[in-house]
Amino acid sequence: MTTENFQSFDGTTLALHRMGEGRPVVLLHGLFSNADMNWIRFGHAQQIAEQGYEVLMPDFRVHGQSEAPHGVENYPSGVLVKDVVALVEHLRLIDYDLAGFSLGARTAIHGVATGRLAPQRLILGGMGVDGLREWDKRAAFFIRVIDEFDAIPKGDPAYFSMQFLKSQKVDRTAARLLLGSMENLDPAELANIACPTLVVCGDEDSDNGSAQELAAMLPDATYAEVPGTHMSSVTKPDLGRAMAQWLGPAKR
Template sequence: MTDIQTTFVEGFGGAKLAVHRTGDVGGRPLLLLHGLFSSAQVNWIKFGNAAILAGAGFDVIMPDLRAHGESDAPHDPATYPSDVLVRDLQVVVAELGLSNYDLGGFSLGARTAVRGVLAGLTPRRLVLGGMGLTGLSGWTRRSAHFVDAIDRFGTIERGDKAFVAQAFMKSMKIDRVAARLLLGSVDDTKQEALAQIGMPTLCVCGADDQDNGSAPELAAALPSGTYAEVPGNHMSSVTFKDFGRAIANFLE
């Protein structure tokens, strides 16, 4: 059983953010951000990938994004300005005193990591999981799919394209008011902006995951991008230990 320690920091607007940590406190910090409707527990801890990274000598730091996991889910629209997740990320980096660290994310976490770097964060290496080129530049379309799932929650039947999102929200007990506000705070990232991401970057994606476009195309568009394929689709790739091993191999 992985030993997890949880503390809380105050994010933008006073929202309480849960930060889960495991591994070698003297090791290189690795800050990992989970995906939409998920949590640090589900994306990183439950299926053993945090343990793999901790075993590789990393100090693994895994916040729950606002409106997710053990973090606050405020209903005040003022607490969801543009790029609020980047603001929260900057707070976590500052509060923990991180200066020489690696940064990674899955899906929404990958978007947040990219926009964090564009906003001035300087990790040594970057990991983008479950993310393709159009997932960054075409977020508005992708977001609309999830807003639709929220608005039709409880009425979506099997076979509908929004059924999986509804089922995941149910299993994760998502606060749909907060999640809808959060979706409106995430912006598109134009392809030309990727030229500013100079650090070595791993694009790791499930072989059957096309939810956010092509990960190989994203790797090719980055100045120092590398692609690694692991088993699974967008929902299942993080359940395979290949995911954690690919990250560890890249960072080592």
């Protein structure tokens, strides 16, 4: 695996991790996680690379090895979609596949549904319809985590999330700005996603609503279930296996 940097649309430096050779697959990680935590550490990227793909894994701004600027101007509406578009343009990708988990899936959906991203195939992990249309509720939860942070007591539903942010060394000032940049998506726009899509979710994961409902609303979707909750499903090999099997061996 190699790691390099590229400049996004506003000059923010983002980290890009690459593994394997062949047809490109872009993997987008979840909120306050990073490429290593979601894709590399538990072998998902390796399983996909072994099928003959080059796996491209950016760290979103405010995450992992990427910059976390504090300027309000660095967080326009839809900033993460803009970052992925910048990556696609930087690498001059035309024929590629796109996958995301949780926030990464949400970002991918927004990009494809609005025509700003055009992958040949799409994989959406840990995402349901509620995660698209009720973002305000999700954002409010994390804003409370950021604002109250060390004052959150054990036993509080937000305590685990606070500990996770602390473990990932998340820049809370930048994170709060990022949370305000994300928009809801009208579920009717899902009809714009015409490419073949895999919706994959843990059998105990309802954090973002029903993934089966999401699959049913997409024009060409397959639903797959893997073991785990929203947090634990990414730690099990089943997720990477389901993704790699659905993609199949890369065509040479």
